[in-house]
Amino acid sequence: MSENSLHYHYVVPGDDFTRAGIASSAVKKTLKQLGIYPETVRKLSISLFEGEINMVIHADGGEIDVWIDDEKIVAELVDKGPGIENIELAMQEGWSTASEQVRGLGFGAGMGLPNMKKYSDELIIDSTVGVGTKVTLIVNIVK
Amino acid sequence: MFIKDIQKILDAQLLVGEEFMDTEVRSACGSDMMSDVLAFVKDQAVLITGLLNQQAIRTAAMMDMVCVVFVRGKTPGEDILEAARDNGIAVMTTTHRMFTACGLLFEAGLNGGCHIK
Numbered sequence: 001m002s003e004n005s006l007h008y009h010y011v012v013p014g015d016d017f018t019r020a021g022i023a024s025s026a027v028k029k030t031l032k033q034l035g036i037y038p039e040t041v042r043k044l045s046i047s048l049f050e051g052e053i054n055m056v057i058h059a060d061g062g063e064i065d066v067w068i069d070d071e072k073i074v075a076e077l078v079d080k081g082p083g084i085e086n087i088e089l090a091m092q093e094g095w096s097t098a099s100e101q102v103r104g105l106g107f108g109a110g111m112g113l114p115n116m117k118k119y120s121d122e123l124i125i126d127s128t129v130g131v132g133t134k135v136t137l138i139v140n141i142v143k
Numbered sequence: 144m145f146i147k148d149i150q151k152i153l154d155a156q157l158l159v160g161e162e163f164m165d166t167e168v169r170s171a172c173g174s175d176m177m178s179d180v181l182a183f184v185k186d187q188a189v190l191i192t193g194l195l196n197q198q199a200i201r202t203a204a205m206m207d208m209v210c211v212v213f214v215r216g217k218t219p220g221e222d223i224l225e226a227a228r229d230n231g232i233a234v235m236t237t238t239h240r241m242f243t244a245c246g247l248l249f250e251a252g253l254n255g256g257c258h259i260k
Contacts, residue, residue, distance in 0.1 A: 018222070021201040025230075028205065038207070045205045046181050053198075103176075106194040106202075111178030118182070 005069035006034075012052055014061025017105055023064050024049040027075070034068065037142045043119040044073050044139040050112040051077045051135050057102050058082065059133065072121075075137040083129035091117065144168050144253050146210050146233050149189060152251050153237040153244055155212060159224050160233025166209050170256025173245040177202040185256035191244050195219055197226050204230040214241045 008030065010023035028045040032038075048064070055062045059081020067074045084090050091113050098108025117123045122138035147164040150157055157164075166187075173191040174180050180190060180202050189210040190203045195217045203211050204226075210233040213219060218236055219227075227234045237244055 018197050021198060021205075025201060025204065042184065042205070042207060046184075049201070049205050050178065050181065105196060106175060106177040106192075106198050109176040109178045111176075111182055115178060115181050 001067045001074060002069045002071075005067045008066045008068075010064040010066075012055050012061045012064060014056055014059065017056055017102075020053050020056040021049055024052050027064075027066055031068070031073070036068075036073075040073070040139060040142050043121075044075065044137070047116045047119040047123075047137045047139070048075050048077075050115045051075070051137065053107050054112050054135075055079050055081070057098055057107060062132075070141065072141055073139045077135040077137070078132065079134075080132040083131055083133055084125065084127040085129055087125055087127060144248075144251065146189075148251070149210065149212065149248065149253075150235055152247050153212060153235070153239055155235035155237040158219065158234045158236060159227045160210070160231075163209065163231070163233040166233070168209060168253065171245070171248055171253050172208075172255065173241055175241075181206065183256070188256060189248075189253075191241065191248070193217060193241055195223070197223055199223070200226040200230060200232060200234075203232055209233065210235070212237055212244065214239060214244050 031041040059079035062079030065076045093114045094110040096108050096110035102108040120137045121140045124136040127133040146166050168189050169187040170185040171189045175194045188208045191212045192199050193214050213236045216238040
């Protein structure tokens, strides 16, 4: 990122599903206020929202950092959850380890990671079983 | 079609968004699974859902949707209505079931916002 990038930090609590998505909503509002192209805002917001939901469902919360400069938006989601055993499998549409309870809440259809890949220009997943997961989402800014 | 038309067609009770009644709706999505909703971007869309929690509103907000209709007579709590007000989204509830609600809107000319491949 360039030196004059904006940086935002969010702590995502893991114990309250109704609060999942609050950080993504705040980021979306900020991006809108910055006058970023609506399609770019939507892409980043959807990817980040799915990531934030995953953090709450699977990893008992975590932390999100977002950097914005003239060219791109970079979001880093870091958790100390169980990690992803098989990333290739996790990327498949419809594959999910979410509980029935989570499905009852409207998530866990196995579309989270595929959606994150679909809406971001770059998706990097760095995960170690038993240690945690770092997801980096990059969306290029259209001018 | 406008939000006021949706209310009429579904015989729905408007809970939030009197000021949005003249907002145009161009497409619709019916689902209880939010990731399925997030998978396809639609233009000026209405979300028809039986999922009664704040995530329904948050999902609609992420997608820039203009209206959420809760089916099967489900009445959202104040936390959900507050989230809708915050995001400028109209909310209504209808006693119709999901299939019927979607069918009535489709029959009236609203489509899914994407073509069959």
